[in-house]
Amino acid sequence: MKSGVAGFDEVLGGGFPRHSLYLIQGLAGSGKTTLACQIGFDHAARGKKVLILTLIAETHGKMLNHLSNFSFFDESLVGQHILFFSGYNELVKGGLNALLQLITEMLAKHGADILIVDGFRTVRDTSPTTISLSEFMLSLNSLVSSMECTTFLLSPTEGNVADSENTLVDGLIELSQHEKGMQLIREIKVFKIRGSKHLLGRHVFEVGQDGIVVYPRLEAISTTNASLDNTSDSLVGFGIRGWDTITKGGVNKGSTTELLGNPGVGKTLMGLHFIYEGLKRGEQCLIVGFYESPLRLIAKAHSVSIDLAGFYDSGQLQIIWNPPLEISVDALAHQILENVSERKVSRLFVDGMDGLLDIVMHIGRARSFLTALVNELRCRQVTSFFTRELPYLGEPLPENCESGPSSILYENIMLLQYVEISGVNHRQIAVLKLRQNGYDSANHIMLISDHGVSIGRSVSVEKLAQEIIKNNAIKNEPQ
Amino acid sequence: MKEDVITNATDDATVILIVDDEPDITTTYAILFEYHGFRVSAACDGSSALKMIDEVKPDVIVSDYMMPLMNGAELCAIVKKEPRWKDIPFVLMSAAFNIKDIDTPYNLLLQKPVPFDLLLKEIRHLLANQ
Numbered sequence: 117m118k119s120g121v122a123g124f125d126e127v128l129g130g131g132f133p134r135h136s137l138y139l140i141q142g143l144a145g146s147g148k149t150t151l152a153c154q155i156g157f158d159h160a161a162r163g164k165k166v167l168i169l170t171l172i173a174e175t176h177g178k179m180l181n182h183l184s185n186f187s188f189f190d191e192s193l194v195g196q197h198i199l200f201f202s203g204y205n206e207l208v209k210g211g212l213n214a215l216l217q218l219i220t221e222m223l224a225k226h227g228a229d230i231l232i233v234d235g236f237r238t239v240r241d242t243s244p245t246t247i248s249l250s251e252f253m254l255s256l257n258s259l260v261s262s263m264e265c266t267t268f269l270l271s272p273t274e275g276n277v278a279d280s281e282n283t284l285v286d287g288l289i290e291l292s293q294h295e296k297g298m299q300l301i302r303e304i305k306v307f308k309i310r311g312s313k314h315l316l317g318r319h320v321f322e323v324g325q326d327g328i329v330v331y332p333r334l335e336a337i338s339t340t341n342a343s344l345d346n347t348s349d350s351l352v353g354f355g356i357r358g359w360d361t362i363t364k365g366g367v368n369k370g371s372t373t374e375l376l377g378n379p380g381v382g383k384t385l386m387g388l389h390f391i392y393e394g395l396k397r398g399e400q401c402l403i404v405g406f407y408e409s410p411l412r413l414i415a416k417a418h419s420v421s422i423d424l425a426g427f428y429d430s431g432q433l434q435i436i437w438n439p440p441l442e443i444s445v446d447a448l449a450h451q452i453l454e455n456v457s458e459r460k461v462s463r464l465f466v467d468g469m470d471g472l473l474d475i476v477m478h479i480g481r482a483r484s485f486l487t488a489l490v491n492e493l494r495c496r497q498v499t500s501f502f503t504r505e506l507p508y509l510g511e512p513l514p515e516n517c518e519s520g521p522s523s524i525l526y527e528n529i530m531l532l533q534y535v536e537i538s539g540v541n542h543r544q545i546a547v548l549k550l551r552q553n554g555y556d557s558a559n560h561i562m563l564i565s566d567h568g569v570s571i572g573r574s575v576s577v578e579k580l581a582q583e584i585i586k587n588n589a590i591k592n593e594p595q
Numbered sequence: 596m597k598e599d600v601i602t603n604a605t606d607d608a609t610v611i612l613i614v615d616d617e618p619d620i621t622t623t624y625a626i627l628f629e630y631h632g633f634r635v636s637a638a639c640d641g642s643s644a645l646k647m648i649d650e651v652k653p654d655v656i657v658s659d660y661m662m663p664l665m666n667g668a669e670l671c672a673i674v675k676k677e678p679r680w681k682d683i684p685f686v687l688m689s690a691a692f693n694i695k696d697i698d699t700p701y702n703l704l705l706q707k708p709v710p711f712d713l714l715l716k717e718i719r720h721l722l723a724n725q
Contacts, residue, residue, distance in 0.1 A: 175617055175619060176617060176707065177690045177707040178708065180707075181708070191692035191693065192692065192693050194690065194691045195660065195661060195689060195692070195693060196691075200661050200690060201663045202616035202617045202639075202662075203616075203663070204616075204617075204618050205616060205618060205639035206663075208618075218663055221663070225664070
């Protein structure tokens with residue numbers, strides 16, 4: 117049974133096995149009711165009958181008022197395909213047996229396809245013994261299976277503990293929240309789904325106007341696509357003649373390149389050249405930025421004769437711009453990959469790996485996340501450039517510059533640095549690593565003018581020339 | 596959950612039968628109507644309400660629509676068909692936005708949540724027109 121919640125079915129391994137009993141748990145405000153009702157409204161919209169049975173929970177009027185803020189809410193379904201009832205009276209007066217009898221009569225009378233029981237914790241609180249609760253859970257499971265009604269129990273609890281509510285259901289799903297500093301993200305975890313190969317671990321979800329959207333953890337999805345490495349031997353040029361010469365034609369199509377360099381050295385311009393070259397060839401391109409808005413980026417490109425405006429207006433170039441503040445890295449990755457797949461993007465430029473890393477909330481996750489992202493891009497044959505900031509001028513290279521994630525993640529690494537020659541700071545570029553062999557490994561002078569970036573002679577030649585001039589000047593000084 | 600009880604009001608007070616499966620609704624309305632001098636009885640569904648009418652002899656019935664086993668519309672239809680009860684004003688309240696039972700012979704239909712002041716005003720109006 118499809119959930120009707122974007123991204124959730126992928127986590128579930130295809131959807132919910134029908135006519136089973138599920139427990140959705142999570143503390144107050146975690147999104148249980150929204151998730152269950154979103155599933156309910158989706159099925160009600162397709163003609164299914166949905167019963168929402170509340171125990172101790174918010175009133176039906178308040179619940180409907182809250183739900184009415186979501187786009188999935190359809191008031192015409194309420195009272196027809198979605199019916200709200202309270203079972204609290206039966207539970208308090210007649211105990212678990214009376215509640216079970218009420219549910220039986222309700223399912224029989226209305227022929228429900230989906231039953232949602234909100235405030236299920238009340239059942240435990242009113243249960244006289246643990247064994248009676250277990251018997252109730254067994255009976256309920258058997259009942260909903262016999263009456264072919266997929267049932268969701270909502271409980272404000274956490275953890276996969278050995279209580280009968282957890283063990284005697286067919287599926288256990290937990291909604292929780294993760295905090296880092298003042299930031300908070302919502303996460304969903306499937307502990308078990310009998311009869312389904314669900315994704316393990318936690319996955320981020322967001323609650324917006326359309327309800328809940330789940331972003332399956334990229335690492336979990338990517339694992340299943342690991343065999344689809346489509347990097348080809350054909351080369352992709354940069355649009356800068358000297359750079360193409362150094363690399364003997366460019367980088368491999370579908371490969372991943374890191375532009376590593378000091379602030380202001382020209383990483384973004386190099387990336388814009390790479391994108392511009394693709395656009396001129398008719399390719400679909402995508403820029404992902406964190407610090408410069410699309411307008412500023414286009415203006416910056418225009419100042420060095422790279423005219424992106426026409427391509428941006430036509431949609432051949434799209435720019436995803438998010439300041440690295442309150443955004444989810446999983447949502448962003450989803451947005452990037454969706455854009456790449458839908459538009460068949462062949463060139464991607466991510467300007468600011470640091471911005472991307474800033475929004476990875478879990479400590480230690482950055483490496484596995486980036487590995488998964490790069491893997492997905494390779495599978496889609498996207499040639500990707502990522503810029504990464506080095507320390508300011510004069511500070512040493514980080515120790516992990518080559519032994520850290522870069523050397524594993526990226527097939528190609530270009531180093532852009534300032535170098536002092538005879539008291540003047542020059543830009544230089546060097547290839548640290550290239551997937552194909554036979555590149556020029558020397559440092560080359562890099563020039564930025566109104567016409568963009570150009571690559572000059574190797575620094576050693578330039579430096580030699582400078583030294584010669586300097587020596588000649590000394591010799592010619594009057595004694 | 597409060598048991599179905601007749602509250603301590605004067606013998607000549609107006610009696611309201613509140614029928615709702617949500618206990619917080621019946622409890623709240625009972626307190627508020629008592630405060631305004633009514634006698635209140637409460638039932639948690641349509642079939643319980645039917646069993647109480649002859650004993651309670653309500654002057655007005657205020658019923659929820661969506662309730663288990665017998666809903667408010669079914670209850671209303673039975674009440675209005677029974678000669679002994681047909682003149683009792685019947686207020687149907689529902690969280691549902693479009694009730695198909697438009698043939699239901701209720702005296703007043705209100706969309707939940709209903710502000711108490713509005714409900715009180717409407718009930719007084721219904722009683723005054725009796």
